[in-house]
Structure formats: C-alpha cells, structure tokens
Amino acid sequence: xxxxxxxLSDVERDPKEHPADRPENAGRKRQWGxxxxxxxxxxxxxxxxxxxxxxxxxxxxxTVGAWLYYVVSTIIRQFVDNPNSxxxxxxxxxxxxxxxxxxxxxxxxxxxxxxxxxxxxxxxxRVPRGELDAHFANYKEAVTVLVPSYAEEPQVVRGTxxxxxxxxxxxxxxxxxxxxxxxxxxxxKIHRLEQTRALAGQIADALSSPxxxxxxxxxxxRERRGLLLQxxxxxxxxxxxxxxxxxxxxxxxxxxxxxxxxxxxxxVEDHVDEFFVDLVIMGLARxxxxxxxxxxxxxxxxxxxxxxxxxxLYLRLTWIFNxxxxxxxxxxxxxxxxxxxxAMNLNAYISLMGKRWRREETAGGVVxxxxxxxREDDVLVPDSTYLLTLDADSLLLRDYCLRLVYFLExxxxxxxxxxxxxxxxFRGAPTRxxxxxxxxxxIQHILHQGMTFHGATFWVGxxxxxxxxxxxxxxxxxTVGGFEIRTYIQDRTVIEDTESSIDLGTHGWTLVNxxxxxxxxxxxxxxxxxxxxRRRWANGGLLxxxxxxxxxxxxxxxxxxxxxxxxxxxxxxxxxxxxxxxxLLFLLAYPYDSRLxxxxxxxxxxxxxxxxxxxxxxxxxxxSDIFRIYGFNLILLPVNLAGVLKSLQQGLTGxxxxxxxxxxxxxxxxxxxxYVLIPYAxxxxxxxxxxxxxxxxxxxxxxxxxxxxxLAMWCIQAYIGLWNSVVDVVLGAVNWLYVEPKKKVKPESxxxxxxxxxxxxxxxxxxxDRRLNRDLRGGTDRRRRIxxx
Numbered sequence: 132x133x134x135x136x137x138x139l140s141d142v143e144r145d146p147k148e149h150p151a152d153r154p155e156n157a158g159r160k161r162q163w164g165x166x167x168x169x170x171x172x173x174x175x176x177x178x179x180x181x182x183x184x185x186x187x188x189x190x191x192x193x194t195v196g197a198w199l200y201y202v203v204s205t206i207i208r209q210f211v212d213n214p215n216s217x218x219x220x221x222x223x224x225x226x227x228x229x230x231x232x233x234x235x236x237x238x239x240x241x242x243x244x245x246x247x248x249x250x251x252x253x254x255x256x257r258v259p260r261g262e263l264d265a266h267f268a269n270y271k272e273a274v275t276v277l278v279p280s281y282a283e284e285p286q287v288v289r290g291t292x293x294x295x296x297x298x299x300x301x302x303x304x305x306x307x308x309x310x311x312x313x314x315x316x317x318x319x320k321i322h323r324l325e326q327t328r329a330l331a332g333q334i335a336d337a338l339s340s341p342x343x344x345x346x347x348x349x350x351x352x353r354e355r356r357g358l359l360l361q362x363x364x365x366x367x368x369x370x371x372x373x374x375x376x377x378x379x380x381x382x383x384x385x386x387x388x389x390x391x392x393x394x395x396x397x398x399v400e401d402h403v404d405e406f407f408v409d410l411v412i413m414g415l416a417r418x419x420x421x422x423x424x425x426x427x428x429x430x431x432x433x434x435x436x437x438x439x440x441x442x443x444l445y446l447r448l449t450w451i452f453n454x455x456x457x458x459x460x461x462x463x464x465x466x467x468x469x470x471x472x473x474a475m476n477l478n479a480y481i482s483l484m485g486k487r488w489r490r491e492e493t494a495g496g497v498v499x500x501x502x503x504x505x506r507e508d509d510v511l512v513p514d515s516t517y518l519l520t521l522d523a524d525s526l527l528l529r530d531y532c533l534r535l536v537y538f539l540e541x542x543x544x545x546x547x548x549x550x551x552x553x554x555x556x557f558r559g560a561p562t563r564x565x566x567x568x569x570x571x572x573x574i575q576h577i578l579h580q581g582m583t584f585h586g587a588t589f590w591v592g593x594x595x596x597x598x599x600x601x602x603x604x605x606x607x608x609x610t611v612g613g614f615e616i617r618t619y620i621q622d623r624t625v626i627e628d629t630e631s632s633i634d635l636g637t638h639g640w641t642l643v644n645x646x647x648x649x650x651x652x653x654x655x656x657x658x659x660x661x662x663x664x665r666r667r668w669a670n671g672g673l674l675x676x677x678x679x680x681x682x683x684x685x686x687x688x689x690x691x692x693x694x695x696x697x698x699x700x701x702x703x704x705x706x707x708x709x710x711x712x713x714x715l716l717f718l719l720a721y722p723y724d725s726r727l728x729x730x731x732x733x734x735x736x737x738x739x740x741x742x743x744x745x746x747x748x749x750x751x752x753x754x755s756d757i758f759r760i761y762g763f764n765l766i767l768l769p770v771n772l773a774g775v776l777k778s779l780q781q782g783l784t785g786x787x788x789x790x791x792x793x794x795x796x797x798x799x800x801x802x803x804x805x806y807v808l809i810p811y812a813x814x815x816x817x818x819x820x821x822x823x824x825x826x827x828x829x830x831x832x833x834x835x836x837x838x839x840x841x842l843a844m845w846c847i848q849a850y851i852g853l854w855n856s857v858v859d860v861v862l863g864a865v866n867w868l869y870v871e872p873k874k875k876v877k878p879e880s881x882x883x884x885x886x887x888x889x890x891x892x893x894x895x896x897x898x899x900d901r902r903l904n905r906d907l908r909g910g911t912d913r914r915r916r917i918x919x920x
C-alpha cells in the first residue's frame with residue numbers, strides 16, 4: 132500500500148495533458164506522430180504476471196528451436212541434396228548461415244536479458260521510507276555529485292544541478308565540472324560561460340533561507356527534547372505531544388509552500404522543463420504533502436509519532452535543503468590533464484579529492500601543488516566515501532542518493548562498486564525521432580536491469596553512485612610534462628563507462644542496476660544530433676573485448692565461477708553492433724539464393740519482435756513501434772558502420788578517438804551529407820532488388836526488400852525530413868568545397884630581444900630550452916639565424 136501511495140503522488144494531474152496544450156505554450160509547434168502524453172513512467176516497475184514470465188521462457192525455446200530446425204532442414208539438407216552445388220552456393224550457404232546465426236544470437240540475448248529483468252521486477256520490494264530515515268539518522272559519510280559540462284546550455288545545466296541539490300541526503304556536495312575554455316573571446320560564449328558559472332551560487336543563495344529554517348527547527352526541537360529528558364520523572368504529557376506535532380506540521384507546510392512557489396516561478400518551454408517541474412520539484416512537494424497527510428491524521432487521532440521519529444522527520448528537511456555547491460574548472464590549472472573528454476574531466480577533480488592544494492603562478496600558467504603548510508588561500512577539496520557522476524542533461528528523482536547508498540551499505544553488497552538506475556527517456560517528445568529514440572532508451576533500461584540478474588552489468592555513464600575506494604583500485608598513474616596524472620576512468624575509448632566496468636570486474640568488484648526508475652536523460656531531438664550520439668556509442672566495443680578476455684582468464688586462474696550466460700551477454704553488448712551492422716549490410720546488398728530462405732528464419736525472429744512490442748507497450752509506447760524501430764535502425768546503419776570502422780582504425784593506429792558531445796541545442800543540428808545520402812541509397816537498392824528478384828520469381832527476397840524500401844523511405848521522411856535532407860547535403864557539399872585560407876604562421880624561431888627590459892625572463896627560467904631545441908633541429912643555417920646577438 133505504501134508503494135501505491137508513493138507512485139500515485141507522481142501523477143496527480145491529467146495524464147492526457149501535454150505542456151504544449153497549455154495556454155502559456157499554445158504557440159508551440161509539434162510534429163505529427165510525436166508523443167502527446169507527458170505522463171511519466173512509474174518509479175517501481177509493474178510486477179510481471181506468471182503468464183508473461185512463462186511466455187518469455189517459451190520465446191527463448193522457440194528462437195533456439197527454429198534456428199536448429201533451419202540449420203538441419205535447410206542448410207544441411209541443401210548440402211546433402213546437392214553435393215555438387217559448386218563454390219558459389221557453398222559460399223552463400225555458409226555466409227548466410229553465419230549472418231542468420233549472429234542475428235539470432237542477438238535476438239536470444241535480448242530475450243535472455245529481458246527474462247532476467249522480469250524476474251527482478253517480480254522479486255523487488257521497495258525499502259520503506261521509515262527504514263531509510265532510521266538508517267541515515269546518525270549518518271556521517273558524504274556523497275560528492277560531479278556534473279561534467281562542456282558547452283551546454285545554462286538552462287540545461289541548471290535543471291541537472293537543481294535535481295542533484297534537492298536530493299535527500301545528510302551530507303551532499305554538488306560540483307559543476309565546467310570544461311569550457313576559461314577565457315573565450317566571442318560575446319555569445321562569454322555570456323553563456325558567465326551564466327553557467329553563476330548557477331552554483333544562485334542555487335546556494337536560493338536554498339539558504341529554507342535550510343536556515345530547517346536547521347533552526349531541528350536544533351530547537353533537540354533542545355526541547357533534551358529539557359524533557361532531564362525532567363524524565365514528569366514525562367511527556369499529551370499537550371506536549373500535540374504542541375510538538377503542531378510545530379512539525381508547520382515546518383513541513385513551510386517546506387511544501389517553498390517548493391510549490393519555486394515550481395510556480397519556473398518557465399516551462401518544453402517537455403524536459405515539464406518533467407523538471409512536475410517530477411523533480413513537485414514530486415518532492417507531493418512526497419512532503421504525503422507526510423503532512425500522515426501528521427494531520429495523527430493530530431486528528433490525538434496521537435503523535437515518537438520523539439525519535441519526529442527527529443528523523445526534522446532531519447529529512449535538513450537533508451533536502453542543506454547542500455554545498457561549487458564550480459571547478461580544470462582548464463584553469465596547467466598541472467591537470469586537458470584531454471578533451473568527459474572521463475579526464477572527472478579524473479582531474481577526483482585526483483584532487485582529500486587534499487589541500489597550493490596555487491602557484493608559473494610562466495606556463497597556474498599549477499596546483501600539495502600544500503604542506505595550510506594557508507587560507509589553499510584549494511581544499513573534501514573527500515567523500517561515494518561519488519555520484521551525473522551528465523549535464525540528466526535529471527534525478529528525489530531519493531536517488533538515499534536509496535542507492537542504502538543499497539550499497541546493505542549486507543552482501545560490500546563489493547558492489549557502482550550502482551545506478553539506467554536512465555529512461557523524458558515523455559512528451561515533440562519530434563518523431565526523439566520519441567522513437569526514447570523508446571529504444573526505455574527498452575535498453577529493461578535490458579540493463581536483466582543483465583544484472585545474469586551478473587553482466589555494465590555501467591551506463593549518464594548517472595551512477597560510485598564507491599570511491601573501488602576506483603582507487605583501478606587508478607593508473609603516469610607523469611606527463613612533469614605533473615602526475617591519475618586516471619580512474621579510462622579515456623582510451625569514447626564509451627569510458629563500458630571499459631571501466633571491465634576494469635572493476637578484473638579487480639573483484641561488481642556492478643548492480645537498481646530496479647527502479649529514478650533517473651532520466653535527454654534524447655537527441657533531431658537526426659543530426661542523433662548521428663553524433665549513436666556514432667559514439669558504436670565506437671569502442673571491439674577495443675574492450677581483449678580486456679574482457681583478460682578478466683575471464685584471471686578469474687579462471689583464481690577458480691572463480693564464470694557463468695556462460697554472463698560471458699555471452701557481455702560479448703553481445705560490446706560486439707553486437709558490429710555483426711548486426713555488417714549482417715544487415717550483407718542481407719541488403721547480396722542476392723542470396725532463394726533456396727536458402729525458409730519460414731524458420733522468420734519464426735526464429737518472431738519471438739524477438741513480439742516481446743519487444745510487449746515491452747514497448749509496457750513502457751507507454753505503441754506495439755507498432757517495432758516497425759518504426761526497424762526502419763530507424765536501417766537509416767542508422769551507416770552511422771553504426773562508421774563507429775565500428777572507427778574502432779578498427781583506432782585498434783590499428785592506437786590513437787585516441789576525440790570525444791564528441793551530443794549537441795543539446797534548441798535548433799536543428801545538420802547531419803553529415805553521407806549519413807543522409809546512404810539511407811536514400813538503401814531505398815534505391817531495395818527497389819532495384821524488388822524489380823530484379825520479381826523477374827526471377829525469388830519472392831522471399833522480394834518481400835524482404837519491399838519491407839526495407841517502405842520502412843526506410845518512411846523513416847527518412849519522418850525522422851530526417853525531405854527538405855532537411857536537401858539542406859544537409861547542400862551544406863555538406865559547400866563545406867567540402869570551401870577551404871579556409873591558411874593563416875600565415877611565423878616561424879617559431881627564438882627571437883631574442885635587443886634590450887634586457889624586453890626579455891620574458893620568467894618563461895626562460897620555467898620552460899628552459901624547449902623552444903630553442905625545437906628550432907635547432909633546422910640545421911646550421913637556422914642556428915646562425917637565431918644566434919644571440
């Protein structure tokens with residue numbers, strides 16, 4: 132009953148109402164086919180029925196059985212019946228079997244992970260609020276929230292910081308890791324940077340008043356309680372209880388009114404703002420109103436909670452409003468890594484935690500050195516037991532920290548290094564592509580929950596609670612330019628969270644996805660930004676596979692139990708994009724012999740699509756979205772292939788791939804022309820295949836090619852747009868033809884000024900002969916040219 136009350140408090144509004152339908156947002160244009168409903172998903176997953184679980188098992192059996200039947204009845208039979216069929220038919224048979232096997236394997240892994248999620252959802256019981264309050268009543272450990280941000284819109288970062296600041300936790304510090312260039316010259320960038328830098332202070336100022344009131348209320352309650360305990364012989368009479376209860380109710384009413392006033396003052400421009408107001412701010416307000424309901428009921432019944440419980444309720448208000456906020460910019464310090472990726476932004480700050488640092492001005496910039504003698508102007512970076520990494524476009528619900536830290540500190544979880552709730556998508560997406568991309572995100576949430584059941588959890592980097600001592604185990608230390616650089620989260624690939632998952636497992640740590648929905652993250656609203664995101668996701672998995680093999684070898688040598696299902700799920704997670712992309716490419720491009728086609732292939736794939744449709748419907752989407760997702764994957768085929776090829780290039784060269792952030796802008800992001808043209812090529816080739824195979828009577832291929840042509844063309848129109856395609860191709864051509872004039876760069880020869888007053892003596896003393904040595908490589912004549920006069 133408690134869980135029902137909590138969940139109902141999140142949807143106390145018309146589920147059919149969308150922010151675009153409100154008077155203040157009536158001018159908002161929305162695409163046809165976008166998501167009208169803004170009703171959020173339930174925090175606690177619905178308990179699956181026994182029928183659903185049985186059907187999930189049956190789906191796996193049908194998939195394996197149909198594949199085996201196909202191998203025996205089609206492939207082996209063709210070789211037996213046609214022993215002299217020739218090399219070409221043999222090649223086609225083997226290659227087609229390989230493609231079908233890999234695709235069937237991925238479908239089976241989907242069903243296996245999904246089945247694990249169903250088991251977890253059925254067994255999960257939400258921890259009662261009273262247990263959380265009791266556990267953290269005298270809590271001493273801290274959580275540091277790290278929000279890496281680079282060139283983000285200030286409004287986006289603001290929502291993320293507020294969702295972190297309003298977490299109910301005893302000791303919370305929120306740090307914005309601002310990675311923008313600290314000294315921009317363009318007015319627009321200067322203005323954006325100033326706005327972002329001001330966010331931490333604005334949040335601290337806004338929370339100071341309710342925090343002061345909550346702290347004062349708690350202290351005065353403790354003083355009154357102490358006096359009553361000293362007069363223990365008299366005890367606490369009913370009048371005292373009623374008086375204390377009235378004071379507590381007044382504090383909760385004040386807190387609720389403050390939150391509701393904040394929500395009322397917020398500007399709602401899109402569905403993300405709607406979520407922030409309704410679920411982050413008002414969700415917390417409704418939770419406190421639920422407490423008020425209980426307290427008013429106790430007052431009406433002439434009773435009251437125990438003094439211990441009252442103190443816990445006062446503490447809860449202090450947890451909500453007491454938070455320390457600050458901004459840190461690593462690029463201000465020459466001694467920290469300036470590698471252009473999120474991982475090193477996090478690593479730079481984590482390496483400073485728990486120490487005092489002295490700023491030192493040098494010719495190369497400001498450097499941080501350990502402070503041996505404490506001074507007032509030292510940079511003090513407090514340590515904490517737990518870290519919460521949070522992307523700047525993500526939002527957390529109110530008790531994310533409380534519940535996940537409680538989980539880490541529960542018996543049996545001592546070796547859990549990372550726990551998180553894989554993010555879900557914001558509802559009410561105004562574009563078709565954002566809606567369908569959000570649907571795939573919600574499906575991934577379910578799969579990640581199921582992978583935990585099988586011991587194959589991967590860290591999904593948008594949000595996570597990390598045990599700091601765990602990443603201390605995997606730290607790598609090197610010296611770069613005379614400064615120590617500590618790497619906790621590897622930046623070798625752009626999917627640093629996946630690689631860190633393997634590193635932690637190698638050191639005996641585990642990861643767990645908490646089976647609730649407590650985090651949400653933005654989905655790209657247009658094809659151009661989606662290309663950036665999905666190309667990044669497709670890059671790196673192949674490079675991490677050798678690390679997985681090393682981990683398995685180490686665990687085997689230590690005689691640890693290794694489940695085959697864990698290995699299969701992990702390999703599928705890291706490499707399925709590779710074989711699925713190349714497999715689909717072969718099916719689209721190569722005219723396979725019609726004798727290789729069989730209804731068994733369709734039957735093997737059918738459980739996968741039926742179960743996905745059921746999962747989509749459970750997540751509030753449409754069953755028919757299975758066709759849209761298939762077409763969606765068709766037009767993303769070149770993007771996925773580009774990411775895979777980039778991984779192969781990186782494996783051969785050993786170079787790091789630059790981290791490219793997903794654009795979060797209000798306007799449309801232009802897509803590279805090649806990713807726009809190839810989907811049209813897929814449509815054209817599919818039409819050609821239909822015409823060619825229809826003449827040959829190869830009706831199986833005709834049906835498959837027709838499906839691809841129709842779905843790909845529909846998705847081009849719906850997700851890219853015909854006019855947008857023209858614009859992006861023209862922009863691509865112009866950018867290819869236009870070459871920026873090369874700037875004339877003066878030789879970096881060492882020019883020694885004629886007067887001592889003009890000498891930059893600090894640079895000479897700090898850098899030494901760095902420039903001189905570089906110039907002397909030019910030869911004797913060059914030496915003469917730069918010789919001192």
